[in-house]
Amino acid sequence: MSGGAGVATPEEGGCQAGTLAGWVRSGGLPSTGWGAGIGASEVEPLLLECGEGGAWTPAAARAGTDRRASAANTEIARGAMGWGILLQGRPHEAIAGRPGAGRLAGARHHGQDPGVRRSVVFALSAAAALLACTPEPASTVEMRQTVVEVVDQGRAMAIENAMVALVGSIDPADSLAHITDQVAAGLATQTPCAVVSRPGAVALRVWFGSKAEPCPYAGIGLSGTMRVVYTRPDGDGLLASIYYEPLRGEATLLDGFSQLTWAPDGSQRLVTEIRVDTATERQVEIQSDRLLSHVDGALKVEGWRRWQTLMGRWEAELAALLVDADEFMPYSGLAEVETPFNHSIVLDFTHEAGGAQVRANGGRRDRLFEVTAEGDVIDVGDG
Numbered sequence: 001m002s003g004g005a006g007v008a009t010p011e012e013g014g015c016q017a018g019t020l021a022g023w024v025r026s027g028g029l030p031s032t033g034w035g036a037g038i039g040a041s042e043v044e045p046l047l048l049e050c051g052e053g054g055a056w057t058p059a060a061a062r063a064g065t066d067r068r069a070s071a072a073n074t075e076i077a078r079g080a081m082g083w084g085i086l087l088q089g090r091p092h093e094a095i096a097g098r099p100g101a102g103r104l105a106g107a108r109h110h111g112q113d114p115g116v117r118r119s120v121v122f123a124l125s126a127a128a129a130l131l132a133c134t135p136e137p138a139s140t141v142e143m144r145q146t147v148v149e150v151v152d153q154g155r156a157m158a159i160e161n162a163m164v165a166l167v168g169s170i171d172p173a174d175s176l177a178h179i180t181d182q183v184a185a186g187l188a189t190q191t192p193c194a195v196v197s198r199p200g201a202v203a204l205r206v207w208f209g210s211k212a213e214p215c216p217y218a219g220i221g222l223s224g225t226m227r228v229v230y231t232r233p234d235g236d237g238l239l240a241s242i243y244y245e246p247l248r249g250e251a252t253l254l255d256g257f258s259q260l261t262w263a264p265d266g267s268q269r270l271v272t273e274i275r276v277d278t279a280t281e282r283q284v285e286i287q288s289d290r291l292l293s294h295v296d297g298a299l300k301v302e303g304w305r306r307w308q309t310l311m312g313r314w315e316a317e318l319a320a321l322l323v324d325a326d327e328f329m330p331y332s333g334l335a336e337v338e339t340p341f342n343h344s345i346v347l348d349f350t351h352e353a354g355g356a357q358v359r360a361n362g363g364r365r366d367r368l369f370e371v372t373a374e375g376d377v378i379d380v381g382d383g
Contacts, residue, residue, distance in 0.1 A: 019157075138339070146362075208247070226245065238262055269290070282310070288308050298325075302318055
């Protein structure tokens with residue numbers, strides 16, 4: 001063992017002049033290191049001095065004084081990069097060690113200040129509390145549920161994107177009447193199984209059929225009703241208000257509305273507030289704000305999407321997602337999802353020969369999931 005001014009020399013059978021401060025536990029020698037003290041049943045700070053005859057002697061016992069004087073100079077602190085306890089005092093007393101040295105140092109002196117011991121216990125409790133407050137990384141179960149949520153969101157977004165393609169592929173500078181005529185003609189061509197009516201000069205109502213006999217478009221079997229109204233609220237920019245009354249796409253049902261506007265560069269902004277009955281038989285309230293543009297034949301999506309479930313509130317930031325027209329899962333891009341469980345999970349979307357893949361990271365390591373064409377989520381393992 002070693003101290004600021006005292007060194008034990010077993011070969012000589014004695015010690016050198018000076019003092020030694022450390023942790024003492026019955027049945028062992030003082031040893032340095034914070035980790036050595038964890039789990040000790042008897043933990044006490046003790047100051048040793050080299051006494052007559054070369055023997056280490058408790059300083060308080062040798063001096064015959066109260067240990068409070070020594071304890072008053074001892075400060076207990078936690079290191080900035082570790083969960084340790086640093087004893088700082090007189091220049092001779094700088095060392096930290098494991099509980100030990102009952103036989104070497106003798107029994108605990110009756111005058112030792114119990115306040116020091118309470119300070120040690122308090123510091124240990126504070127460190128334990130801080131560790132307990134440190135959030136754990138997201139579990140595999142939470143990461144998988146996040147992917148399931150994104151799959152349900154993807155199904156809903158695919159229906160919204162299909163409606164945008166049907167009613168938004170126009171020149172926003174045209175007159176409202178001409179835009180309405182053009183969209184009606186496009187609906188008759190692209191969805192001949194749908195029934196299109198015109199309740200107003202700038203409005204269209206589309207019935208896609210019953211749930212038993214849906215009308216296919218963009219790889220989705222559509223049923224129910226959609227209505228669109230074209231206006232220029234500020235006298236200049238075009239606004240297409242899309243209402244789902246409700247509209248079903250396969251097993252996903254939308255009820256609510258979307259608002260579509262155009263930017264000078266041809267990109268579109270889609271703001272949505274809807275209730276969704278998901279394919280997993282849940283009801284989800286969704287708000288979103290996205291920018292849509294086309295890159296190499298794919299739809300590029302950026303923005304945010306928030307939704308409320310029985311588990312709580314979710315929020316996703318979408319970064320450069322690329323989606324094919326007939327797919328509900330992106331094949332490229334990132335999403336950062338804030339879960340109801342105070343975790344941030346980053347999703348990286350790719351597409352392999354077997355189908356869509358999502359690499360999730362919840363703070364510790366990557367986890368890889370596969371999403372089948374039916375929307376089933378398969379945990380592949382660490383990615």
